[in-house]
Amino acid sequence: MRTMMAPKMKTALFVIVHWVFQYAMCRDVTLPTGPLFRVAGFRLSLPCQVSGYEGSRTQEFEWFLYRNDAGGKQIGVVSTRDKGFPYAPFQARVRNGEVRIERDSGDKVRLVIQRLRAEDEGKYECYTPSTDSTYQGNYSALVPVKVIPDSLQISYIRSLTSQPVPEGSELTLTCSSSIQSEQLTHLSIVFGKRGGGERSDSGDGSEVSTVREIISIDKLLGVVPGRFYKKRYDDGEITLEKRNGEGGQGLYVMKMKAVQPDDAGSYFCEASQWIRDPDRMWQRIAQRTLDIGNLTIQQLAESLGVTSSPRGEVTLQVGSPLILTCEVLGLASEVNSGLLVQWMKRGSVSSDAVGTGGVEVEVARMSPDGTVSWGDDLSRASGGSMEKVSEGKYSLKLFSARPADSGVYRCVVSVYAGRKNPSPSTPATLTQRSEGVTVNLKTKDVLVSAVARLPRGPLLKRGSTITLICNATVTTTGPVQVQVQWLRRPIPEPVVTGNSGGAPLDAELVAQPRLIATLMYNGVSNIHVNDSEISIDRLSAVSYRLRIHMATVENQGVYECRAEVWGQDPHGGWYDTGAKAESNEVTVYLYARAADLLLIPLVVGVSSALFVGIFIIATVTCCFMKRLARQRAPK
Structure with a gap:
């Protein structure tokens, strides 16, 4: 029975497979x-x-x-x-x-x-x-x-003219569009730009025309920025909104808050009609493009100018007011731009030549929101001012100029075109510097000399008080004060080379002097080390004293004093005249104490006695052993 059904099953299976294959x-x-x-x-x-x-x-x-x-x-x-x-x-x-x-x-x-x-x-x-x-x-x-029927309509409210638009201006483009259809269709709007801006792939350096989508409202009524404009859209600088117009038409308004040089080109508005087919896929069934006009940008770099006054060189007496003015030119009145204005200075009276030494530092700045801040010299916050005199004009005033205020001043202006209050992370559109104004300050003719000495007295030992006197003599007119610094460096060690036959070399330059203490011009003492008990005071109008109590070996060294002269301006303020003097060097050496001298023979005596005892014991023992050996030797 099984053998008869097997061929039938094979035939049925073959028919089914053939039918499936044919299907x-x-x-x-x-x-x-x-x-x-x-x-x-x-x-x-x-x-x-x-x-x-x-x-x-x-x-x-x-x-x-x-x-x-x-x-x-x-x-x-x-x-x-x-x-x-x-x-x-x-x-x-x-x-x-x-x-x-x-x-x-x-x-x-x-x-x-x-x-x-x-x-x-x-x-x-x-x-x-x-x-x-x-x-x-x-x-x-x-x-x-x-x-x-074709019912797609599109028009613009105002076309662009060929007149250049200042960089940073606000650009507003408005398109009107509508559709009338018995079918359920949607409308999308695209604002775009045509213009050169990308290099061709041929390698010849030529520019190719590009079409860029700026921003759009898609068929699902979502606002979509173009690929090259997403960051500006996220920052709120490009917007697109739909408004209701007359006759049921939609008004689409695109705004650029601050146009840039790359925004130059030919602008267009494109409207598309969309329908959803039975397969649920959206299809564009109509499209119209309308040219709005060409946009030309007048770049800020071509118009901006920054000047400072007075021009050239200014010479003032110390204590006189210093007034500098910065003027920003070439800003379009219709562009609402934020300005960061800075006064920078290079060089001072301490430089070898005014304007050539040191790093350029900021004196003061006024941020776009009008906040004034001062640079490293915070004391100027109460001795000066920075103000906006008028639109595009700023002044810097130092009520009482000091010698340190000499140098070359420049006004540095950073323009945020079309951004009145930029965020801290917003880069400036353009930064420009004025020509330098050289400021020289006449100081008093000051002569200063300094002499350091070690007063006569007993030999200095460990635990003694080291006293050093610095005599500073100043020749000038008007009230002055002297600021004294005490410095110390280690006593140089002789250096011997193999080719000099043991001749010592001068090692003074091996170690740099270390600041120990300062007596300020206003009488304030500053101690700069904490390894000893140190005091500094003024004995007379020309004499200054440094004392180191309970001296240790570390206090040995080569001492010197430096005198700086401070003058008083007409307003009562004190300033560094720049006059300085360095004294001669005084070597301080500490001798051993009497207790230490007594300890030396004691140590030597004990050591000698111990050596003699060991020598005697060793000699006696050696002789005794030899005699004992001879007695025991066989006869």
């Missing part, structure tokens, strides 16, 4: 699900694909149209294999390329009607001639196409 290999032609609504005057693109076929991978296609008003009559549109295929209504249009077949692959094409007409409405059939060994499957497909 899988059936020719199938597919078109989009309809009906499709498209707008007259715009492009129609119908994709058609065949699958499950035999034969060549490059299949042929023929398109037919069944017009609604033709009673189902078939009209040949275009064919991939027969140039004479089109019927009379399509012959001229096929010949000039308005109606054509575009091939995506061997088995996939699309029918393209570049400008759809009202009479093109109907059912479109995509037919594929057979290349199969047996005729089975679906060799054609139909899709209805509805042609709806």
Whole structure:
């Protein structure tokens, strides 16, 4: 029984497999699900694909149209294999390329009607001639196409003129657009720009024309910035909003808060009508582009100027007021720009030449919001001012100039074009510096000398008090004060080289002097080391004393004093005149104490006695052992 059923089961299985294979290999032609609504005057693109076929991978296609008003009559549109295929209504249009077949692959094409007409409405059939060994499957497909009237309108409120716009100006573009359709369609708006700005790939350095989308409202009513404008959109510098206009039209307003040089170009507004096909995919069915005009940017670098006054060189007496003015020129009045104004100074009276020494430092600044801050010399906050005199004009005032205020001053202006209150992270549009103003200050003729000495007295030992006197003599007019510094460096060690026969070399430059203490011009003492008990005081108008109590070996060294003269200006303020003097060097050496001298013979005596005892014991023991050896020797 089993042997009879086995052939039957095999046959049934073979029939099922063959049927499945034949079904899988059936020719199938597919078109989009309809009906499709498209707008007259715009492009129609119908994709058609065949699958499950035999034969060549490059299949042929023929398109037919069944017009609604033709009673189902078939009209040949275009064919991939027969140039004479089109019927009379399509012959001229096929010949000039308005109606054509575009091939995506061997088995996939699309029918393209570049400008759809009202009479093109109907059912479109995509037919594929057979290349199969047996005729089975679906060799054609139909899709209805509805042609709806063109109702897309677009216009602009104001066009751009050829007049250059200052960098940083606000740009406002307004487009008006609307659609009237019985079908549910959506409208999208794009603002874009055409213009040179990218280098060509040919390597010749030439610029190629680019089209950039700035910002848009898409078919789902979402605002989308262009790829090159996303950061400016995120920073709030580019916006797009929809407003209600007259007659049901929508007004679309794009604003750029501060135009940049790269914003130059030809601007356009583009409106698109969208519909959702039965396959749930969105299709653009109409589009219009309107040129708004060319935008030319007047760059800030070409117009901005920064000047400072007085010009050239200024010479003042110490204590006189110093007034400098900075003026910013070339800023467009219609551009609301923020300014950062800084006064910088290079050089001072301490430099070898005014204006050539040191690093340029900031004296004062005024931020775009009007806040004034001072640089390293914070004392100037109460002795000076920085003000905005008028639009684009700023002043720096030092009520009582000091010698340290001499140098070359420059006004540095950073412009934030179109940004009245920029954030701290916003880069400046342009920074420009004025010419330098050299400020010289006449000081009093001051002569100063300093002499350091070690008073006579007993030899200095550890634990003694080291006293050093510095006599500073000042010759000048008017009230002055002396500021004294005490410095110390180690006593130089002789250096011996192998080729000099033991001759010592001067080692004074090996160690740098260390600041020990300072007596300020106002009488304040500053001690700069904490390894000893140190005091410093003024004995007379010209004499200053340094004392080191309970001296240790570390206090030995070569001492010197430095005197700096401070003068008083007419307003009562004290300033460094720049007059300085260094004294001679005084070597301080500490001798051993008496207790230490007594300890030396004691140590030497104990050591000597111990050595003699060991020597005697060793000698006696050696002789005794020798005698004992001779007594025990055999006779």
